[in-house]
Amino acid sequence: MTTANQPIARCACGSVELEVIGSPILGAACYCDDCQEGARQIEALPNARPVLGADGGTEYLLYRKDRMRCSKGGDLMLDYKIKTESPTKRVVATCCNSAMFLDFQKGHWFSVYRARFGDNAPPLQMRIQTKFKPENCDIPNDVPSYATYPFKFVAKLMAARVAMLVGR
Secondary structure (H helix, E strand, C coil), X not given: CCCCCCCEEECCCCCCEEEECCCCCEEEEECCHHHHHHHHHHHCCCCCXXXXXXXXXXXXXXXXXXHEEEEECHHXXXXXXXCCCCCEEEEEECCXXXXXXXXECCCCEEEEEHHHXXXXXXXXXXXXXXXXXXXXXXXXXXXXECCCXXXXXXXXXXXXXXXXXXXX
């Protein structure tokens, strides 16, 4: 599925791998309450790697669901939900408790934890939901920051959905 130029998302111990096709829809750091709570829950697992950044954000690379697959260690992944009825699940590699991706089950994309790509991670393009950032944290000004979901974020997701529907 991938080529030599495509990054592979790996858990910390290398037992789980996610292959992707193409560039991500978007690279974003999210500061919403759910991302912060989900990160805290994952970080509380034994030997888990950090999920939250020093500024309170969680960095993701968003990929269309038809452009990502687990190529190694699928049986090692476990879903976590903040609330039973939540449409969002966070998927963790149980071998080393690495956060792998977030699945908004009603959506057409996976939000892969950017850290899983290591040094090959594409860059962030924006910071979203910053109105929820922890009070004692400063947000870097390396990319645009938005208090909510900006039009650009929604437009990129919708364009990806259209491309998916027409088979591009």
